[in-house]
Amino acid sequence: MISVRDDDVLLKSSGHTDPLARFKAVHSTIVNGAAFHVPGILCGEISQFTGAVEFIDDRIKAGEMSPQIHGWKHSEYHKYTERAILEDLHKCVDFFDKSWHLVPTKFFTPWGGDSPELRAACHSMSLELVDCSAIIPPRTVQRNFNHYRGAKNVELFIHWWEGMGRLEDALRILNG
Numbered sequence: 101m102i103s104v105r106d107d108d109v110l111l112k113s114s115g116h117t118d119p120l121a122r123f124k125a126v127h128s129t130i131v132n133g134a135a136f137h138v139p140g141i142l143c144g145e146i147s148q149f150t151g152a153v154e155f156i157d158d159r160i161k162a163g164e165m166s167p168q169i170h171g172w173k174h175s176e177y178h179k180y181t182e183r184a185i186l187e188d189l190h191k192c193v194d195f196f197d198k199s200w201h202l203v204p205t206k207f208f209t210p211w212g213g214d215s216p217e218l219r220a221a222c223h224s225m226s227l228e229l230v231d232c233s234a235i236i237p238p239r240t241v242q243r244n245f246n247h248y249r250g251a252k253n254v255e256l257f258i259h260w261w262e263g264m265g266r267l268e269d270a271l272r273i274l275n276g
Contacts, residue, residue, distance in 0.1 A: 115261055123152070129264050
C-alpha cells in the first residue's frame with residue numbers, strides 16, 4: 101500500500117489563509133493518487149479549525165485516513181522529561197478517543213526527535229515512536245524514478261503546507 105504521512109496537522113500557516121481548506125485539498129491529492137492518508141495530528145491545535153475533527157471523522161469512516169499523534173503542540177519532545185511527555189501523550193490519546201473513538205498506535209515526533217525519555221514514554225503508552233530516520237519525501241521518489249516505479253509498500257512523508265507538485269509526481273511514479 102502507498103501511504104502518505106502528513107505532519108503538522110493542523111497548524112496555522114502564513115502561506116495558506118485557510119489551512120483547513122488546504123488540508124482538505126492535500127487529502128484529495130493523496131486519495132486521487134491512489135494512496136492512504138496518515139496525518140500526524142497536533143491535538144491541542146486542531147480544534148482551532150472549525151470542521152477539522154468532523155472532516156477527519158468522515159474520512160476515517162470512508163477508509164481513506166488513519167490519524168496518528170504528532171503531539172499536543174509542535175514541541176521538542178526529545179528535550180522533555182518522561183513525565184512531561186506522558187502528560188501530553190495522555191491528553192492526545194484522550195483527544196483521539198473523544199474525537200474519533202480511536203486508539204492511536206504511533207507518535208510521529210516533531211522534528212524527528214528521539215531520546216530515551218521519548219522511547220520510555222511511548223513504550224508505557226503502547227505507542228510506536230516514529231522519528232524521521234526512514235522518511236521518504238516525494239523528491240526521493242522523483243530522483244530515483246526507476247527504483248520506485250510501481251513500488252507498492254512505500255510511505256511518503258510530507259507537510260500539508262508544502263507544495264503538492266512533487267507529491268503528485270511521486271504518486272504517479274509509484275502508481276506507474
